[in-house]
Amino acid sequence: MAVLTSLDDLNAVKAKYIDDIELPADSGKTRIVVGLATCGDAAGARPVFEQIKNEIAAAGKQDEIELIATGCVGICQYEPVVEVHAADGSRTTYVRMNADKAKDMFARHILGGEIAKEYTIGPNSENSDVTSLEETSFYKAQKRIVLRNCGIIDPEKIEEYIARDGYKAIYKVLTEMKPEDVIQVMLDSGLRGRGGAGFPTGRKWLFASKSQGPKKYVCCNADEGDPGAFMDRAVLEGDPHALIEAMTIAAYAIGSDEGYIYVRAEYPVAIKRLQIAIEQAKSYGLLGQNILGTGFNFELNLRFGAGAFVCGEETALMTSIEGKRGEPHPRPPFPAVKGLFGVPTILNNVETYANVAQIILNGAEWFSSMGTKAKPGTPIMGSAGTKVFALGGKITNTGLVEVPMGTTINQVVNEIGGGVPNGKKFKAAQAGGPSGGCIPASLADIEIDYDTLKTIGAMMGSGGLIVMDEDNCMVDIARFFLDFTCDESCGQCAPCRIGTQRMLEILDKIISGNGEMEDLDKLEELATYISSASLCGLGQTAPNPVLSTIRHFRDEYVAHIVDKKCPAHVCKKLLQYTIDPEKCKGCTACARACPVGAISGSVKKPHVIDQSKCIKCGACMATCKFGAISKN
């Protein structure tokens, strides 16, 4: 690879590879794209890829067909996903593929010219007729900036990134802009930190650019530890160069020459692709010394997390890069003044960086035109651009969705997500994982906006959106998240270390039927105290799930405490399995299935469960063919 030193060099690479992606009508080429991010791989995309590769070879079509392993397409539910891009511009999306289906599809579609409709996304989802992802309601309401290249390009090929105007922004920055211009664009764009807190990115850069230090660092938080969130992984696996380019821009803006990406060790594919991307960028002269021949230098290092959620907190992440226990520091001093290795540092997350090059290329106005506006006189500052959500839980279309800020939760859940499956009722959505709060269905018309979400005790968070239905117990959910933060507390400050544990114990008391009403007061008192007294963001937000479920689902807590009942029938100790004597045929199946011998009765006579022996495992209910056993 030759070192690139001019816009012409970049354009030459673009010209050479653009046709591979855009397939001009006269090219007669076909591009088959297989989603091979972690989720695709897990679902069995590897054998599908191999099968298609073999088919192409067997058909001798290596010159006409390009087979690409790409990043996350965003529709986890339907993995493995294969997309066929034809020279006529059409796109066919095959879902839930396996090797046999791939072989069949290849014969019929690629060789036979006929779409194998029953494998396409339409018949396999609710949009029964469509054959392309682009036509689905899941896709249509989305606006892809962060995910623009995911599922499109080969992330292990820098040329494809360049072909999609990659590294043009850094060229523009280095040749046409002063550092302060870059910061001004970021300020004007209204981009706010996508890690969850929503701090204006431009301001962060501005502080760091003004700080004096013998050296400065640019860091990326790719330690996506929020359970249920995986959009950063999608970018790392699907478009790693977007991150590298953005960090280089940031380095130029604040006057730094070295950076670190702190990435979860649980993301081996992301790590591998980042390593490849860094090497490729270096060999093209787009990273390292004398970038694009401009004399600007930026070295990028990778550091891997080792399983500590708290390292998503900026000061903890930096202590971890320093090779220590990932314990947060008190702020101030803020990292922009005294960060990594004691010098000025900026830290942004992957999704934030993924917006940067696009903002430089398209302008601040383009970006700020999307999203919500500030509401003067209120704490609402406005949220520009898009937000990627990882939709999960009780929802039809699990996957990644990128929507403009200002979209409502209801739109995301019902229109894009396809609603709650199995005829169940949408109860609440949890945004922001263990640091966030729940949004009850009754308030789901709320706009997605950093400050608006806070008004109902929820938060944007990093983008996990877990949907819950009527079968989920909100006390149990609150307990689940608290158990998580309790386990992930660094153990340094007393409120978080001891306080969350005491809260957890109170919740345990409640879900086991021993709660008293004053426990609820104690919970609230502790929660309020922990959030105002903890050292870092983890502790300060740890009580959120409890506070917000008490706020919106107080009646469920009361039911557990006063009635000793779990309305959603989740909390085992509050359950009772009973046999309806009317329906019971006396077949004895349940008695045989019971692991503790709690069920008795004679053959062909109604059976009875001895509640004192019952361990509430539910084996009887699963065995009964007559629907005679119920839990309540």
Next chain:
Amino acid sequence: MKKKPTTVAFNGTPEQEEKLKAVIGKYRGVKGAMMPILQEAQDIYGYLPVEVLKIIAEGTETPMEVIYGIVSFYSQFKLNYIGDTAISVCLGTACYVKGSQEVIDTVSEQLGIEPGATSADGKYSLDATRCIGACGLAPVMVINGTVYGKVKKSEVKGILAKYKD
């Protein structure tokens, strides 16, 4: 998360020690190198017993307790040798909501080991993991790198049967 030091005798080879010393040498002078050193040491040995930390402590002139403090802080650093069949069940939110607790309970019951432990014969290890990012396939169980998605409690026995002997 309390980590328990291993009770199994150390079986390190001179080749492993040589590799580790090379790693330590490679990172000499690199700022904040302790994490990568520990990660690579764990790649070499599979876990981080006292004998391995001694080499690192001496090679980096760092008090062993300081390193142990790091090792015991991060959940990925292992003090125990991982069994031949390493089973992990994701307890991330999506998986939990879809019933992964039942799955891990069932595995635990079937194998008679608690999450975080290796069976006495060194054959099975069971771990509860944080979100592995395969939420669309929830609940997810991973055995020796193979991902099992949408696992039902009733399927656990059948899946485990594949790993007998």
Next chain:
Amino acid sequence: MDNAINTVKVKVNGREIEVPSNYTVLEAARAANVNIPTLCYLKDINQIGACRVCLTEVTGARGMVAACVYPVADGMEIKTNTEKVRAARKLNLELVLSNHDKHCLSCVRNTTCELQKLCNEYGVDEKKFVNSYTKEDNYPIDDSSVAIIRNNNKCILCRRCVAACKNLQDIGVIGTNDRGYDTHIGSQYEMKLADTGCVNCGQCIVHCPTGALYERDDTQKIFDAINDPKKHVAICCAPSVRATLGEAFGMAPGTDVEGKMVNAIRQIGFDRVYNMNLTADMTIVEEATELIQRIQNGGKLPMITSCSPGWIKYCEHYFPQFTENLSTCKSPQQMFGATYKTYWAQKNGIDPKDIFFVSVIPCTAKKFEVQRDDQNASGYPDVDVAITTRELARMIEKTGIDFVNLPDEKFDEPFAIGTGAGEIFGATGGVMEAALRTAAELILGGKFEKVDFEEVRGTEGIKHAMYKVGDLDVKVAVCSGTANAKKVLKAIEAGEDDSVFVEVMCCPGGCVNGGGQPYQPAVVRNNVDLKALRAAVLYKSDANNEYRKSHENPQLKLVYDEFFGSYGSEKAHHILHTSYVKRGLYQNVK
């Protein structure tokens, strides 16, 4: 960067005050005569903002801030006495208590516990939160060490001990293990303290706010000996105990209580009370002789002092290559016991097995020293029990003595006289100065004018000086605290330091700041220069002493005339010198 000379105006509870711009909220409040409580904060070595007891409201911050680490800003309003602040601190203490072994009445820190004091001030409900997760005796007590005992059930995880061990002493055998609720202080792989490279300095104990760390209490052994009619029970008192013992009875730091101490010890029931300054003098004449011999005979140089047993163990663990540099002289305590059980026993016709010899020293490491090999000249341990200043105070309390109002009494003959040189052993630089006073005259074979060696005085961690003695240039180094010892040894190894004689004291500031000294809460440690106040007692006593040079001690002369013969004689070597072990650091790991 802010310049420290700049000042800002802040309001503390409504009152305006001007303070340096690099002050923390805690320091600003203190300047306004407002105390903000702290538990984890130790100036310079533990500024982590972790205990959250110093929570305070300031303008412009989200939630409450930790005053100990939060910087002031111009125009800031600091509110320390709001209901919100009081409620938060109270709740915090209640949470800490929910995890605390609350057997306070019998706790070694009852009434000196910083947590207890705060709980009392804030009127906490100690049963507000029930800990249904762990038991009160969740952690086993680590009593493996002969000197230091850890009871993690009383630990509040302020990490002051870790800061003392790692940041102050640069040793780091204890640290923070695990995370979250399971976080606790311990050693690598949960090894017991005795199996680590702990040097028993006890700095962890004096920095602990609660009863989580304490010395092994040996006082009952002494009471038992006193009650045994067959035993002759004698005690020698280290120089710096008299400079600090009063603190344990509420007297101001820097009060000399020598006479009261002697009186009290006699009342406890000891048969004899002696002045360890005499064997400090003995150490000096032996050590000076050894130094001259090493210089003249091409012995191993630099020679390094050996009277600090924490330092000895440190050297054996961390710098075994330097054990030949250590003076072979026993410490004053051990010389005393050895001389007593040989010379005095023979002279008075008492079987050394019937002598129970005690030393009181401001040191926990001495408990390790008494049971070392090669410390039993008479065939019996030179010293049977070594107790700390704190243990002596406890014995005095137990005996019901009104210490503060006691009249002065004098040490017993024939070991009552110590020179000023022996007195200053308790402060860093003191041994060096004492040795120089004697060595100079031994080398010259006559009078050396200089008596006050100011260059080696003071509480800095490392000091260097050079003295011309006749034709000889004597380069010396003095350091205290193992962190400084490490620096000096590394410099010597690297050839950057060519001192011929090095004094090392294990504890920063020397014995006056020893790990066995009376507790002083963090608020005192952070704001008062204890080392200097206590050392001043010793230097004042030195200046007023009739004898300034060890070799001029008339009682010491008598002992040599009657028993040892000359300095460094074969007999002296047999009884007054010892040997060392190359321990290494991880010998217990294959």
